[in-house]
Amino acid sequence: MPGIGTFEITYEDPHSKARLGRLWTAHGPVDTPVFMPVGTQATVKSMAPWELEAEDCQILLGNTYHLNVRPGMDVIEHFGGLHRFQDWKSAILTDSGGYQVFSLTKLRQMTSEGVWFQSHVDGTRMFMGPKESMGIQRILGSDIAMVFDECPPCPCTPEYACQAVERTLSWAAVCAEQPRAQGQLVFGIVQGGVYPQLRERCAKELLALGAFDGYAIGGVSVGEPEELIMPGVHMTVDILPRERPRYLMGVGQWWQMSESVAAGVDMFDCVMPTRLARHGTVFTRNGKYSVRAAGNRLDERPLEEGCSCMACRRFSRGYIRHLLNVSEILGVRLTALHNMHAYFDFISRMRASIREDRFGEFRAETARVYGPAPAE
Amino acid sequence: MPGIGTFEITYEDPHSKARLGRLWTAHGPVDTPVFMPVGTQATVKSMAPWELEAEDCQILLGNTYHLNVRPGMDVIEHFGGLHRFQDWKSAILTDSGGYQVFSLTKLRQMTSEGVWFQSHVDGTRMFMGPKESMGIQRILGSDIAMVFDECPPCPCTPEYACQAVERTLSWAAVCAEQPRAQGQLVFGIVQGGVYPQLRERCAKELLALGAFDGYAIGGVSVGEPEELIMPGVHMTVDILPRERPRYLMGVGQWWQMSESVAAGVDMFDCVMPTRLARHGTVFTRNGKYSVRAAGNRLDERPLEEGCSCMACRRFSRGYIRHLLNVSEILGVRLTALHNMHAYFDFISRMRASIREDRFGEFRAETARVYGPAPAE
Numbered sequence: 001m002p003g004i005g006t007f008e009i010t011y012e013d014p015h016s017k018a019r020l021g022r023l024w025t026a027h028g029p030v031d032t033p034v035f036m037p038v039g040t041q042a043t044v045k046s047m048a049p050w051e052l053e054a055e056d057c058q059i060l061l062g063n064t065y066h067l068n069v070r071p072g073m074d075v076i077e078h079f080g081g082l083h084r085f086q087d088w089k090s091a092i093l094t095d096s097g098g099y100q101v102f103s104l105t106k107l108r109q110m111t112s113e114g115v116w117f118q119s120h121v122d123g124t125r126m127f128m129g130p131k132e133s134m135g136i137q138r139i140l141g142s143d144i145a146m147v148f149d150e151c152p153p154c155p156c157t158p159e160y161a162c163q164a165v166e167r168t169l170s171w172a173a174v175c176a177e178q179p180r181a182q183g184q185l186v187f188g189i190v191q192g193g194v195y196p197q198l199r200e201r202c203a204k205e206l207l208a209l210g211a212f213d214g215y216a217i218g219g220v221s222v223g224e225p226e227e228l229i230m231p232g233v234h235m236t237v238d239i240l241p242r243e244r245p246r247y248l249m250g251v252g253q254w255w256q257m258s259e260s261v262a263a264g265v266d267m268f269d270c271v272m273p274t275r276l277a278r279h280g281t282v283f284t285r286n287g288k289y290s291v292r293a294a295g296n297r298l299d300e301r302p303l304e305e306g307c308s309c310m311a312c313r314r315f316s317r318g319y320i321r322h323l324l325n326v327s328e329i330l331g332v333r334l335t336a337l338h339n340m341h342a343y344f345d346f347i348s349r350m351r352a353s354i355r356e357d358r359f360g361e362f363r364a365e366t367a368r369v370y371g372p373a374p375a376e
Numbered sequence: 377m378p379g380i381g382t383f384e385i386t387y388e389d390p391h392s393k394a395r396l397g398r399l400w401t402a403h404g405p406v407d408t409p410v411f412m413p414v415g416t417q418a419t420v421k422s423m424a425p426w427e428l429e430a431e432d433c434q435i436l437l438g439n440t441y442h443l444n445v446r447p448g449m450d451v452i453e454h455f456g457g458l459h460r461f462q463d464w465k466s467a468i469l470t471d472s473g474g475y476q477v478f479s480l481t482k483l484r485q486m487t488s489e490g491v492w493f494q495s496h497v498d499g500t501r502m503f504m505g506p507k508e509s510m511g512i513q514r515i516l517g518s519d520i521a522m523v524f525d526e527c528p529p530c531p532c533t534p535e536y537a538c539q540a541v542e543r544t545l546s547w548a549a550v551c552a553e554q555p556r557a558q559g560q561l562v563f564g565i566v567q568g569g570v571y572p573q574l575r576e577r578c579a580k581e582l583l584a585l586g587a588f589d590g591y592a593i594g595g596v597s598v599g600e601p602e603e604l605i606m607p608g609v610h611m612t613v614d615i616l617p618r619e620r621p622r623y624l625m626g627v628g629q630w631w632q633m634s635e636s637v638a639a640g641v642d643m644f645d646c647v648m649p650t651r652l653a654r655h656g657t658v659f660t661r662n663g664k665y666s667v668r669a670a671g672n673r674l675d676e677r678p679l680e681e682g683c684s685c686m687a688c689r690r691f692s693r694g695y696i697r698h699l700l701n702v703s704e705i706l707g708v709r710l711t712a713l714h715n716m717h718a719y720f721d722f723i724s725r726m727r728a729s730i731r732e733d734r735f736g737e738f739r740a741e742t743a744r745v746y747g748p749a750p751a752e
Contacts, residue, residue, distance in 0.1 A: 041698075041699075041702045041704055042695070042698065042699070042704075043699060043704050043706045045704065045705065046705040046706065047706070048686075048706060048709065048710075049690070050686070070698065070701060070702050071673070071694070071698040071701070074674075075673060075674060075694060075698065078674045078694075079674075079676065079692065079694060079695070085692075085694075085695055085698075086695060087690045087691060087695075297447070297451060298450075298451060298454045298455075300455065310424075310426070314425070314463045315463060316455065316461075318447070318451060318454075318455060318461075319418070319455070319461055319462060319463075322417075322418065322446065322447040322451065322461075323417075323418070323419060325446060325447070326417045326446050328417055328419050328421065329421065329422040329705055329708065329709070330419045330422065330423070330424060332705065333422075333424065333705070333709075334424075
């Protein structure tokens with residue numbers, strides 16, 4: 001078995017920058033491109049681990065900020081880390097908490113060491129900076145820790161974006177020096193908003209630290225106009241080293257994922273499959289739809305014809321619509337089971353298309369079905 | 377295979393009136409004593425059918441009133457009945473809707489044909505009587521339909537209880553004459569509140585109709601003092617024919633079930649395992665407890681030591697407490713999985729104790745662990 005942190009590129013698409021790879025973690029291999037389901041509070045919402053295992057899910061994302069608030073690090077430490085706490089045997093990536101500190105909390109005060117803020121749950125005054133974040137991620141024992149960064153919302157001024165990059169870089173240097181859990185990898189994060197020079201500077205200085213096992217593209221899909229998203233991804237990926245995994249944070253629309261893979265991205269996470277499931281939105285190969293719509297009342301078809309997930313094997317749209325309509329938990333369970341299966345199926349079909357030199361077709365089809373509406 | 381409606385008594389306890397039996401329905405056998413999980417809105421709350429199948433669950437209860445409101449009978453009829461709608465392959469018993477009409481709704485008006493009331497969901501004016509209830513249960517296609525009865529709350533005057541029995545009897549006669557789904561059995565219901573003469577009269581007149589495949593004891597555990605519950609059960613069972621199944625409606629406390637089995641009851645239903653699961657209350661062989669209690673924060677033990685349910689095989693009390701604490705659906709799923717397993721385990725141990733002539737010990741142990749607190 002290759003050493004922890006090894007990233008094998010097993011195939012490169014001759015027609016795009018897409019590649020197939022395998023990242024070795026302390027909890028086994030992660031085949032890329034990969035979609036990481038989000039388990040914010042030590043569970044993927046509404047799902048049991050055996051339901052993710054059935055999808056051959058190799059890696060989950062956990063949220064440092066939320067887990068630090070509840071259950072708290074004394075609990076996680078007592079249980080010997082997040083894997084044991086939630087009984088997840090494959091890999092876990094934890095974010096740094098930076099995004100939540102800057103988006104969820106109130107009354108923030110910045111210092112060069114980090115951020116004072118009030119907990120979103122009970123208003124408790126708390127502090128988090130690079131040392132605290134890495135300390136928490138060490139206790140969580142994730143396989144991949146992320147550096148503590150500042151992710152400014154869009155729009156923001158070039159001056160503010162520049163300050164955020166400077167803070168992100170100085171914090172990244174601190175993160176690189178913190179003690180880690182055994183076998184824990186650490187990824188750097190490129191910020192810089194919609195400003196190419198800032199992103200370039202951030203990427204180069206992160207690389208110069210020579211300390212990271214992979215690189216993430218942060219601050220994408222945080223409110224900027226849609227037409228700026230893909231150019232930002234392309235530009236950032238191009239500065240990152242070929243031989244390390246690249247992770248586009250928080251992006252999970254299907255066409256954005258296939259276009260980003262074409263740009264050379266390897267890893268994704270997103271709350272969409274479970275969040276939209278709670279609203280009754282269903283992903284299929286032919287697009288999304290709402291199973292709550294009145295038109296599905298008598299529909300005997302499964303959520304997606306030909307789908308092999310547990311929801312589609314046994315239940316009709318009419319039944320699942322009824323369950324959601326009367327707020328039965330099983331309704332959300334079934335749409336989440338299906339959506340998660342659809343996401344894994346999407347990634348698996350994307351990988352196959354790369355391997356079989358059909359990725360161009362796959363991208364075109366994904367853009368046709370899931371792409372943004374053409375500008376008028 | 378014996379004919380539908382056959383009730384085989386396979387063993388009788390020489391020391392009590394307990395018996396082991398098997399009731400044959402259009403969807404297979406039901407071994408008694410049996411606990412029927414409640415699937416009010418076409419699902420047992422938070423559970424998937426495969427999780428009940430794993431417990432060898434042979435029969436569910438469905439609620440006529442709720443299913444008639446949502447999804448509505450046009451939907452159920454379109455899907456070919458409740459079994460197909462919710463993909464449940466074993467037996468289903470439906471209640472008559474009487475209990476809900478009298479307990480959930482407002483602005484009721486009684487006529488000799490039934491009750492006008494307002495839907496608890498949107499206030500729609502609706503009517504239900506014996507003909508309507510049996511018509512709905514025919515569309516639901518349940519294996520066992522219950523007659524439409526009036527279940528008065530306790531306390532109620534002897535005059536009101538008497539009127540309710542008279543209505544229940546006249547409605548039972550109407551129910552007996554209604555068309556049924558193929559292979560559908562119909563059970564009569566003995567009412568009479570806390571008045572022995574009324575219960576006796578009700579039972580005798582129901583029997584005189586000669587129309588029913590089984591008999592239920594209604595109006596128990598509806599607010600009467602605890603010490604009146606078991607005498608009422610004993611007295612009613614003693615009037616009912618030995619050769620037909622006896623169903624004690626809505627009773628699901630463990631000591632009440634074991635004492636009622638000793639009195640000759642065969643069937644039970646109750647929302648307790650799933651309802652208490654939502655509040656974090658866990659059933660074990662050694663009693664109930666709340667997994668939400670702060671003392672479980674660092675507890676590495678499963679919900680119940682030695683338990684083989686999916687929750688206990690993988691998760692700690694500390695983890696499940698955290699999930700409930702942060703309102704994650706998985707928390708409720710796990711406590712419901714465990715409680716349902718505990719109920720099936722309880723019934724299975726009770727059956728074994730009868731078969732092995734240890735039922736006296738089993739009753740004593742159940743009363744010791746789960747019985748009412750002794751009077752002071």
